[in-house]
Amino acid sequence: METENNIPLVELPAYQGPLDLLLTLIQQEKVDIYDIPIARIADQFVEAVRLLGPMDMEVTTEFLVLAAQLLYIKSRDLLPKPPKNDQDQVGEEDLRQELVERLLAYRTFKQAAQVLEGLETSSGRSYYREVDVEGLLADVEPEDPLKGIAFDDLWKAFCRVIERAEKGEEIQLVEPDEISIDVMLADVLRRVLLHPKGMRFGQLMRIGSRMEMVVSFLALLELLQSGKVRAEQLTLLSDIMIFPTKKAWEFTEEE
Amino acid sequence: MLFREPETAALEALLFVAKNPLTIELLAEILELDGLKVEELLHELKKRYTVDSCGLKLLEINGGYKLGTKPEVARYIEILYKQPSQALSNAALEVLSIIAYKQPVTRGEVDFIRGVQSDRALATLVEKGLVKDVGRKDGPGRPILYATTEQFLLHFGLRSLEDMPNLLEVDLVHEDEVASTIE
């Protein structure tokens, strides 16, 4: 069967890859894909790769890897068969089997690619508009984002802000003797800012631990001193009222 | 007989895909017809589109032609493209209320009052056109100042910000605990 060892001239200019080349050789030989005459095909493969000449390195590597695999299988074929229970035997069978499966899978998709190519030609080419949605939307009045929202809802939202500030939840989580004056300063200032019409001194000194009251008083004193709040007392025994000043807003953006 | 069907079809397809209006010269070149013939075919197309069951229209813009939709069907197109408006989140409402009362105000100030970050809510409000950038505050970092927009006033039927119910008045209406502490 090895009478004609001359390599048939392969007239395919470019292979999609080593599997493509191998498949082409097998088809040319008209042999069953499940029963590849490895020795002959391997030689043809190596020769074809040699003839393919200079290709970019990556592609060459892929061809060489398969060439090496084929030669390996071929060399195993030529060796006398070891006893059945030998592990190498299994290894060689696996290699062969894997190669066949890869070839079959590749052939399937190669055929599918040809089917797609046929579809591409037969379906003809349709073109579509590039729709300028932005342009279309420009003419459409956007829906009112406040739809269904009454002023009352806005007020309630504001109340929630006030409520949260009054609760001062962050502070209550901290042990009293760990309250830093900075945290309390922000807490007091936040509450004063939310009451531009003034806040009673008593109301500002929230009931809490002695330490909390002391610290918030210190915070208030510091705010008074820095001019961020001012205090007013209309008559001698009336409530002291605390107001935010313009300077109260100067805390910002240094966080 | 008078009309060239394949060229009319090609003309319609060209006008259909064209991004910009196509001039008679260009159409004549592509269709390999003379300008007069192109005009004739355009006229034919225009006539075809006049039937009531047709939603398309031949538009002439700056001496060029393209396809558009008839004004009568505009309302359907609006339905197709109208984005369902998403209700504002509670966070966005809170930010909006703070900006409404304290404007102009910076993001840092809003964050401070709310005790939480407000950037997402603020971005939503700006995107929806309820709040806008009105300049920068003097001071370190020159942060952006935000205020409510005309659209905001319009929605609540306010003629100007002076029309905003002031906190005191609103308090009187609300007898809940929070309101009563404000006085």
Add this chain to the structure above:
Amino acid sequence: MLFREPETAALEALLFVAKNPLTIELLAEILELDGLKVEELLHELKKRYTVDSCGLKLLEINGGYKLGTKPEVARYIEILYKQPSQALSNAALEVLSIIAYKQPVTRGEVDFIRGVQSDRALATLVEKGLVKDVGRKDGPGRPILYATTEQFLLHFGLRSLEDMPNLLEVDLVHEDEVASTIE
């Protein structure tokens, strides 16, 4: 008359401005008609487009409808775009067929099946909008998963992925075995 002219016009206009294929359900909702009636109108439109002097075509894709140009006029549009249509290379077709049948799939899986690097072909397909990134696969390196696009269906005149020609059953079985060795 049997047909509702204004709704037919609206239907045509909607198809004209829509970015994505429109389903019968959506059209029925916008046009305030029942689905059967919409189907009837679509059929009417389709019929209208069959005349030779019409350059448009109604296409069904993934259960939605879309307007396109007739293949017969493609060459004129290619002149307008100054882009002679380029057929896909064999490599691109191979990659595309693997993605179409195995989606979602990673580049590594495609490379393995083809026995050769597919990055160039894959990039071309992504660029042409026939294939897109649909997420990442769990596992080492979290490689990108690719799938075909709606443009893919349009390009090959398929109404949906179910329209894809069946691969030979036998080969598919083997192919699955191979796939499992890849993981």
